Amino acid sequence: MTETTTPDVGRGASITVDRLVKSFGDQRAVNEVSMDLPAGALLVLLGPSGCGKTTTLRMIAGLEDPSGGRIRFGDKTMADGDSGAAVPAEKRGIGMVFQSYALWPHMTVRANVEWPLKVAGWGTAERRRRSAEVLGMLGIDHLAERYPGQLSGGQQQRVAIARTVAPRPQVLLFDEPLSNLDARLRVDTRAELVEVHRRSGATSVYVTHDQIEALAMATHIAVLKEGRLEQFGTPDELLENPQTAFVAEFLGSPAAVLIEGTVASGELMHEGIALAAAVPLPDGETLSAMYRPEAISLAEQDGTGVDITVLESTPSAGRFVVTVRRGAKRIAVVSETRYPVGARLRLVLPEEPAALFDAEGRRWDHLA
Amino acid sequence: MRQTILRRLTRPVTVLTGLVLAVLGILVAAPLVSLVSATIPADGDFAGSSWPDVVTSPMAVNLFWTPLQNSLLVALGTAVLSTVLGAFLAWVVVLSDAPGRKIIAVLATIPFALPSFAIALAWSSVFRNGRVGGSPGILAGMGVEVPDWLAWGALPVTLALVAHYFSLSFIIIAAALAGLGGDLLAAAELTGASKLRVAASIAIPAVSPALLSSFLLAFAEGVSNFASPALLGLPVRFQTLSTRLYGSISTGNVERGYVLAILLVIVAAAVLYVGNRVTAGRSFAVITGKATRPRTVRLGAAAWPVFTLASGLVAATTILPLAVLALTTFSRRSHRFDDGFTLHYWVGESDPGVSHGMAGVFRNDRLMDATGTTIAYGLAVAAGAVVLGMLAAYAVRRSGSTAVIGSISFLSYVPFLIPGIALGAAFIALFGSASSPLPNLYGTFWILVLAGIAASVPYAFQTSKSALGQVSGELEEAAVVVGAGTGRRITRILLPLSARGVTGGAMLVFVTTVRDLSLVVLLVTPATPLLAVETFRYAEEGFTQHANAITLIIAAVSVTATLLARRLQGADQPWNR
Numbered sequence: 004m005t006e007t008t009t010p011d012v013g014r015g016a017s018i019t020v021d022r023l024v025k026s027f028g029d030q031r032a033v034n035e036v037s038m039d040l041p042a043g044a045l046l047v048l049l050g051p052s053g054c055g056k057t058t059t060l061r062m063i064a065g066l067e068d069p070s071g072g073r074i075r076f077g078d079k080t081m082a083d084g085d086s087g088a089a090v091p092a093e094k095r096g097i098g099m100v101f102q103s104y105a106l107w108p109h110m111t112v113r114a115n116v117e118w119p120l121k122v123a124g125w126g127t128a129e130r131r132r133r134s135a136e137v138l139g140m141l142g143i144d145h146l147a148e149r150y151p152g153q154l155s156g157g158q159q160q161r162v163a164i165a166r167t168v169a170p171r172p173q174v175l176l177f178d179e180p181l182s183n184l185d186a187r188l189r190v191d192t193r194a195e196l197v198e199v200h201r202r203s204g205a206t207s208v209y210v211t212h213d214q215i216e217a218l219a220m221a222t223h224i225a226v227l228k229e230g231r232l233e234q235f236g237t238p239d240e241l242l243e244n245p246q247t248a249f250v251a252e253f254l255g256s257p258a259a260v261l262i263e264g265t266v267a268s269g270e271l272m273h274e275g276i277a278l279a280a281a282v283p284l285p286d287g288e289t290l291s292a293m294y295r296p297e298a299i300s301l302a303e304q305d306g307t308g309v310d311i312t313v314l315e316s317t318p319s320a321g322r323f324v325v326t327v328r329r330g331a332k333r334i335a336v337v338s339e340t341r342y343p344v345g346a347r348l349r350l351v352l353p354e355e356p357a358a359l360f361d362a363e364g365r366r367w368d369h370l371a
Numbered sequence: 372m373r374q375t376i377l378r379r380l381t382r383p384v385t386v387l388t389g390l391v392l393a394v395l396g397i398l399v400a401a402p403l404v405s406l407v408s409a410t411i412p413a414d415g416d417f418a419g420s421s422w423p424d425v426v427t428s429p430m431a432v433n434l435f436w437t438p439l440q441n442s443l444l445v446a447l448g449t450a451v452l453s454t455v456l457g458a459f460l461a462w463v464v465v466l467s468d469a470p471g472r473k474i475i476a477v478l479a480t481i482p483f484a485l486p487s488f489a490i491a492l493a494w495s496s497v498f499r500n501g502r503v504g505g506s507p508g509i510l511a512g513m514g515v516e517v518p519d520w521l522a523w524g525a526l527p528v529t530l531a532l533v534a535h536y537f538s539l540s541f542i543i544i545a546a547a548l549a550g551l552g553g554d555l556l557a558a559a560e561l562t563g564a565s566k567l568r569v570a571a572s573i574a575i576p577a578v579s580p581a582l583l584s585s586f587l588l589a590f591a592e593g594v595s596n597f598a599s600p601a602l603l604g605l606p607v608r609f610q611t612l613s614t615r616l617y618g619s620i621s622t623g624n625v626e627r628g629y630v631l632a633i634l635l636v637i638v639a640a641a642v643l644y645v646g647n648r649v650t651a652g653r654s655f656a657v658i659t660g661k662a663t664r665p666r667t668v669r670l671g672a673a674a675w676p677v678f679t680l681a682s683g684l685v686a687a688t689t690i691l692p693l694a695v696l697a698l699t700t701f702s703r704r705s706h707r708f709d710d711g712f713t714l715h716y717w718v719g720e721s722d723p724g725v726s727h728g729m730a731g732v733f734r735n736d737r738l739m740d741a742t743g744t745t746i747a748y749g750l751a752v753a754a755g756a757v758v759l760g761m762l763a764a765y766a767v768r769r770s771g772s773t774a775v776i777g778s779i780s781f782l783s784y785v786p787f788l789i790p791g792i793a794l795g796a797a798f799i800a801l802f803g804s805a806s807s808p809l810p811n812l813y814g815t816f817w818i819l820v821l822a823g824i825a826a827s828v829p830y831a832f833q834t835s836k837s838a839l840g841q842v843s844g845e846l847e848e849a850a851v852v853v854g855a856g857t858g859r860r861i862t863r864i865l866l867p868l869s870a871r872g873v874t875g876g877a878m879l880v881f882v883t884t885v886r887d888l889s890l891v892v893l894l895v896t897p898a899t900p901l902l903a904v905e906t907f908r909y910a911e912e913g914f915t916q917h918a919n920a921i922t923l924i925i926a927a928v929s930v931t932a933t934l935l936a937r938r939l940q941g942a943d944q945p946w947n948r
Contacts, residue, residue: 064561092557092560092561093561093562093564099558099561103552103554103555105555105557105558107555107558107577108555109579110576119562122562122563122564
């Protein structure tokens, strides 16, 4: 990346999504999703496939019209699903990187980057300068005269990014842009995307199902599940303070450990072990106790704790991520030592769990 | 050493490859070689051969150059109009929100399933005027003065071909447009470019390989089609290369016919070959992620005019001609509705007062005979072509030798370049002349079947190759590992897994075979009557009702089998997804 380019900081717009709904037939792909994204933020829409994240992105882009709710950029309403009014996609000041890259196959790399500028009425010299600038920024200036079909996947990806940022959009949208790349390239390109976002100053929305990608890139994360927003916040908020069991188990590497217990005489019990004390609920209610993987330790069979069997030990930064089986459930914890596959051990849990969730997976707080 | 060679030679795949090459040699290479050698004089003196007659003599203008000009004119018109209309319909169906798109999409694929003479006969039934005698058409019957240029010659020949081939252009272009993916166009729309600009700068250039190949295919078909110029041009001596070729051979100037056949092959093959070369390097690979349906262009106020135009076009080339044909078969006098209607031409007993005593098509022994022969012919060709195609595709798949793969692929492709009527002439040269080393089959059922198989090999080979391609090589290798022999792998693994595609392919071969006229028009004799040729004879002799009735029967069989075959091949069309 060259330092001669001028960053276009401060061009972003804040994005407000208000009770957004999208129905296909009687199925709600997106169900009452609301969030407030400050200008210049990088929001990651995260969730398993079919959770409505791409549909949400396409509504922000204007490629789909909402069935209900509103989308605002700054104080301008872009789409109102209740009245049906919508600003057309091309008038919203957005740029979008598609999962398939959507490079125009009959145009050279340079022409792909310059054509949107030409449509926007830029002069020839200005277009040439800007395309050289963005191609240089992404390190693909030597490919300017090639056709997309002659490029590798990673190169095509960069062209798609260059084409999207060239017109200096206020809002940048990315639809799983890294999913067609191999693992190594994905990590490299991820860092570059964050840099592109920072330099452009545009508010960005990024769709992925990869939580590591989300944690690495995002200033804000929205976790979606079956069309509903599970939680919206900064990565730290989501990690520290998950509001649902789904978020707790979906985020983090390894993710938090949930162990289900039953209330008996004001204590949450799991096979004779007290998970939490002072639980003012009737006997027989079930709650899940959440523990951070680094707070759990493994011990030999004869101690106290939950019986488990070791499935695998993966070295990670001088320690080991040990995956164990507990009944039908897989749990990953962090350990100082490697354990052999098949070893029968015990999970030693801390005194109090980090959080409790009720049977529906909602955060349960006995103070509330 | 000798033993290893022997073992290699007897390996099942080697035997199979040898067999396939031998059959392709006889069906494809040998007819062309005899066609050419039949025009080379034994003494090597071309001055006395048919070549100067056709190319340089005073009669060459009439014999070759004017027909060549007419063929090229008709082909150019067909190519331009077919591509424009096909592209328009593809745009309406794939990218616009015009009402009735689904039904337009279905109707637009039907004309190509109709026999090409159906539209020509329907045209003639409507626009025929009194110039060549016989009963005038419906318009003339109503007292409308139909000018010659509308009734006969270049314009009607071209339009009848366009009505047939725009359907092929539609299929090619619509598939390409749908294959572009919605993202590609959405990316262009996001720049703020107008619909027109997106179409002109992105959509059309991105599908230009499809546009070009549709243009060239329609051009090649326009050059080589026989039925349309034979019915709408020949009566007024508007000759094309194929009608000239037919005329020469059927009047006994066989050698001249052969020369014309060679020249016709050269023209058609050159166009198709150039087309393949040009488009081969230009197919734009589009990286696909999630398949996104293109967003439809909102037509707004233009929706209904666009709908009217598109539906009018498909109706005029499907429902309308079929309705005209149907109506005429019920009219007591050709093309006249004021003398009342009758079922005579379908089920009537022989009546000396009507059509020289010819019975209705369902009571007519000669036609029943022709129906039986046609079905037997279609089935034999379908079975033969598919078996040959499968074996060839399998040999190509298993053979390690590039020379073998190259020769099989080339020989299986060549008939695609040869107009049907020229291939018919080549079969006469091989199986119908005393000087040929092969048995004389002229006048038998088998010359028809062999020629039919040869003409269908390109399609059968491609279908088999893609059907086998659906079966991953690993599935077969897994069977090798457990010790299954070649025969067992083919029958237990490959056939069951590719059966649907292959059956669909066989049905389409059946359809194209039974409705084709140009291949068999030179090969049929009274001993082996075929429906398509009977239609042509009736039309020539002015038995309109009979010709139209048989055409309807062929059309019904064609359309039904085509739709069924598409179903079997799992072709939910890409633009319907």
